[in-house]
Ligand code: HPA
C-alpha cells in the first residue's frame with residue numbers, strides 16, 4: 416500500500432488519490448450508505464398511489480381513477496404542467512392533520528432507510544387552503560411528523576413553505592399572513608408550480624417581506640424557464656439556493672457567477688427525465704455542472720411520481736453518466752453543507768460522511 420492509498424482517519428476528508436482508488440463496483444453500495452441531505456422534496460409528491468387510495472377511502476373523496484394501477488398508468492408526463500395537473504389531483508385526498516402526518520411519516524421512514532440524515536421538505540399550502548383545509552391543519556400535521564422523525568428515527572427534518580407561482584402575489588401575501596402565527600414551525604419559503612410565464616420578479620414583494628422576517632429563501636428557476644429566471648431569483652428575490660437550475664448552462668456568464676458565488680443547485684435527475692427537460696439520464700448535464708465547479712446537490716423532487724427516491728436518483732444517474740467516487744463524495748458533502756442546518760450539525764454529518772468513505776477506502 417503506497418502512502419497516498421493509506422486509509423484516511425475517519426474524521427478527515429478522503430484524498431483525491433484515495434477516492435480514485437475506490438473500485439467502481441463499490442460505488443452503488445457507497446451511494447446508498449453515505450449520509451446525505453435531501454433539499455428538494457415536495458412532500459405532496461411523496462404520496463404513493465396506494466396511500467392516495469387509502470386516504471380517499473378514509474375521507475370519502477371520489478378519485479377520477481378507478482384503481483391504483485390506473486392512476487399509476489397516468490404517470491406519463493410530457494412537461495411540468497402535465498405532471499402538476501395529476502399532482503394537485505392526488506393531493507386532494509389530504510384533509511386532516513393525521514393525513515398530513517401520515518404522508519410525511521411514510522416519506523421519513525424511507526429517508527431513514529436511505530441514510531438521509533437531514534431533509535428540508537417543501538409543502539404547498541395553497542393547494543390545500545383553496546379546498547378549505549386550514550393552514551394550521553397542514554403545518555401541524557407535517558411538523559408533528561418532522562418532530563417524531565427527530566425523536567424516533569434520528570432524522571432531522573424541517574419545512575419550507577412554497578408559494579404557487581401560477582397564482583397571484585396577492586394570494587401569496589395572504590398565505591404568508593395566515594402562516595405568521597405558525598412562523599416557528601417552518602424555516603423558509605420557496606417558489607414552485609408552473610414556471611413558464613411566471614418569473615421570480617412577480618413575487619418580489621412577498622419575498623422581501625419573508626426576508627425581513629428572517630426566513631430562508633429558495634426558488635425553483637431554470638427547470639423549464641430561461642437562465643434569466645435564475646438571475647432574477649438571485650438578484651430580485653435574494654434566494655440562497657436555486658431549485659433545479661439546470662438551464663444555467665445556456666448562459667456561460669451565469670455559470671461562472673454561480674460557481675464564483677457558490678450558489679447551491681438542487682438538481683433532480685429522474686424528475687428532469689420524467690418531465691422531458693432531458694431526453695434521458697445519459698443526456699443529463701449533472702456531470703458538466705460538477706465539472707464547472709457548481710455546488711450541485713442531488714434530490715428526488717416528487718419521488719412517488721418520478722420513479723424513485725433519492726438513492727434511486729444517485730444509483731441511476733451514476734450508472735448513466737459513469738460518475739466516480741469523487742463525485743459521490745462531492746454531492747453528499749454539498750448536500751450537507753448547502754442545508755440550512757446549524758454549523759455544528761453540518762460538521763457532525765460531514766464527519767460521519769468522512770468515516771463512511773474511510774471505511775470504503777480501507778476495504779480497498
Ligand atoms: N417544479 C415545479 N413545481 C413543482 C414541482 C417541480 O418539479 N414539483 C412539485 N411542484
Ligand code: ZN
Nearest residue numbers: 457607635716
Ligand atoms: Zn421541485
